[in-house]
Amino acid sequence: MSTELPSLGFAGIGLMGLPMCRRLLAAGYPLTVWNRSPEKCAELVAAGAQLAADPAGLCRGSDMVLLCLADTEVVREVVFGEQGIAQRGRSGQLLVDLSSLEPTATREMAAELAALCGMAWLDAPVSGGTPGAEAGSLAIMVGGEAADLERARPVLLTLGQRVTH
Numbered sequence: 058m059s060t061e062l063p064s065l066g067f068a069g070i071g072l073m074g075l076p077m078c079r080r081l082l083a084a085g086y087p088l089t090v091w092n093r094s095p096e097k098c099a100e101l102v103a104a105g106a107q108l109a110a111d112p113a114g115l116c117r118g119s120d121m122v123l124l125c126l127a128d129t130e131v132v133r134e135v136v137f138g139e140q141g142i143a144q145r146g147r148s149g150q151l152l153v154d155l156s157s158l159e160p161t162a163t164r165e166m167a168a169e170l171a172a173l174c175g176m177a178w179l180d181a182p183v184s185g186g187t188p189g190a191e192a193g194s195l196a197i198m199v200g201g202e203a204a205d206l207e208r209a210r211p212v213l214l215t216l217g218q219r220v221t222h
Contacts, residue, residue: 066115
């Protein structure tokens with residue numbers, strides 16, 4: 058069994074996303090980041106992350122793409138918009154959405170992404186706020202296939218203390 062860490066893409070370098078990315082880099086994960094305001098990625102790039110030009114670029118070379126975005130419409134745009142994740146996603150990749158979205162919309166988007174490119178989706182909203190993101194003590198409630206969760210569990214445990222399916 059390989060001990061190599063999966064490569065990660067991350068969209069949404071805000072109050073929650075920035076400390077999450079710091080933790081992922083500190084744990085040694087290869088990380089590519091994207092944010093609508095690219096200057097928010099500067100600290101992470103200086104720390105070793107790669108910068109993607111657009112959300113689709115997060116899929117190049119990534120095993121998993123994590124999202125931590127404001128709301129359902131922003132997630133929809135980042136995943137399905139022009140140069141979105143669906144443009145370059147592929148079977149075998151996993152999208153892990155850490156945003157807090159409307160469950161019905163999440164299920165619809167997960168089905169659409171799978172149909173378009175074969176990429177699986179975990180709905181993984183977090184609780185604990187910015188202090189929890191900084192401390193790695195988030196509670197993460199995950200919806201999706203058990204096998205996908207097991208793939209993502211080590212990454213999620215870098216971000217939080219409790220991962221519940």
